[in-house]
Amino acid sequence: MKVLVTGGLGYIGSHTVVELLNEGYEVVVVDNLSNSSIDVYDKIKIITGKDFPFYEEDVCIEKKLDEIFSKEKPDAVIHFAAYKAVGESVEKPIMYYENNLVSTMKLCKVMKKHNCNVFVFSSSATVYGDPEVLPIKESARLSTTNPYGSTKLMNEQILKDVCISNKDFSAMILRYFNPIGAHKSGLIGENPNGIPNNLMPYIVRVATRELEILSIFGDDYDTPDGTGVRDYIHVVDLAKGHIKALEKAFQEAGVKYYNLGTGTGYSVLEMVKSFEKVNNVKVPYKIVGRRAGDIAACYADPTKAYNELGWKAEFGLEDMMRDSYNFVLKLNDEKRSNE
Ligand code: NAD
Numbered sequence: 653m654k655v656l657v658t659g660g661l662g663y664i665g666s667h668t669v670v671e672l673l674n675e676g677y678e679v680v681v682v683d684n685l686s687n688s689s690i691d692v693y694d695k696i697k698i699i700t701g702k703d704f705p706f707y708e709e710d711v712c713i714e715k716k717l718d719e720i721f722s723k724e725k726p727d728a729v730i731h732f733a734a735y736k737a738v739g740e741s742v743e744k745p746i747m748y749y750e751n752n753l754v755s756t757m758k759l760c761k762v763m764k765k766h767n768c769n770v771f772v773f774s775s776s777a778t779v780y781g782d783p784e785v786l787p788i789k790e791s792a793r794l795s796t797t798n799p800y801g802s803t804k805l806m807n808e809q810i811l812k813d814v815c816i817s818n819k820d821f822s823a824m825i826l827r828y829f830n831p832i833g834a835h836k837s838g839l840i841g842e843n844p845n846g847i848p849n850n851l852m853p854y855i856v857r858v859a860t861r862e863l864e865i866l867s868i869f870g871d872d873y874d875t876p877d878g879t880g881v882r883d884y885i886h887v888v889d890l891a892k893g894h895i896k897a898l899e900k901a902f903q904e905a906g907v908k909y910y911n912l913g914t915g916t917g918y919s920v921l922e923m924v925k926s927f928e929k930v931n932n933v934k935v936p937y938k939i940v941g942r943r944a945g946d947i948a949a950c951y952a953d954p955t956k957a958y959n960e961l962g963w964k965a966e967f968g969l970e971d972m973m974r975d976s977y978n979f980v981l982k983l984n985d986e987k988r989s990n991e
């Protein structure tokens with residue numbers, strides 16, 4: 653089976669490519685490097701000991717996609733390529749709608765032409781908005797609060813309509829909760845440009861003294877310690893979820909929705925304490941006001957993925973803390989030795 657992975661040099665995509673290669677799939681990666689680096693291509697080859705084709709192309713360009721499909725003839729697509737920064741999406745909505753929607757539509761069009769009928773899509777827990785009931789089931793009410801979230805919901809609708817129009821088409825909509833951690837080799841992981849927006853990369857940069865202090869956005873939420881609660885999932889567990897989704901998609905046509913989370917929520921303070929304990933390092937923090945648009949708590953009910961895909965998260969919080977730190981320490985060592 654040959655799988656075309658868009659955004660396969662990005663954070664989640666690179667870990668999924670590793671798992672696909674380990675499971676014996678043939679892989680083709682298309683990534684325009686807008687938020688990743690070519691080094692990741694080499695690192696994946698080092699980790700797996702396997703080679704695979706890489707195309708530095710924009711998946712919004714239909715002609716390029718058509719050429720790649722003609723040459724590679726993939727059996728399935730896993731579509732990670734997208735812009736993903738919530739704040740930026742508020743400032744540049746059209747850039748987000750264009751990249752995140754056109755990419756999916758062009759892929760669907762080219763897939764139809766080449767009779768490729770299996771699509772796995774990166775959606776997000778952001779489609780649940782501010783959830784009314786916790787833990788969140790796939791059947792929960794959907795709503796979004798920013799253009800990034802809207803692109804995810806619109807993509808879900810597009811894929812549902814494609815499935816209605818083509819009874820052979822299979823679309824797996826995977827709603828990720830909060831991926832953190834890194835491959836145990838420390839060779840691939842999350843490496844955001846500039847100052848991180850998300851909690852985990854921020855904690856790590858404070859621990860390495862690249863940033864001075866963590867600002868905790870609010871301690872007056874209706875949560876056990878007042879700080880925000882999220883469902884953090886190890887990126888390798890998340891990657892494995894894609895393999896299970898792919899297996900299911902080859903068996904059954906139609907659109908399906910799955911939460912990929914652990915089912916457990918941790919607060920910001922719990923995350924800081926756990927990181928400090930596991931890595932034996934201090935993470936200075938201060939409490940500041942709430943961040944606009946944040947919700948109090950969000951965690952998955954992952955039962956459906958377990959029952960229907962046979963998938964559940966295996967890694968614990970300590971693994972996530974250790975692997976996130978290990979990746980950045982190793983990256984910083986590498987940077988120093990290249991200077
Ligand atoms: P990432 O930015 O690390 O990876 C995305 C990759 O896609 C990058 O390598 C980028 O260069 C590439 N890309 C973007 N637009 C492209 C285009 N038009 N053509 C070709 N390549 C393009 O992001 P990630 O964290 O790995 O996220 C992967 C997917 O998962 C995204 O769709 C994201 O919205 C979704 N998601 C991420 C999170 C998260 O917290 N990381 C949570 C929920 C959902």
Ligand code: UDP
Binds near residue numbers: 879881943
């Ligand atoms: N958070 C924080 N300081 C930061 C970044 C995040 O206190 O510098 C909090 C944020 O308010 C939320 C949690 O950490 O409660 C997770 O935030 P993140 O941006 O990683 O994920 P999201 O809010 O998108 O689920």
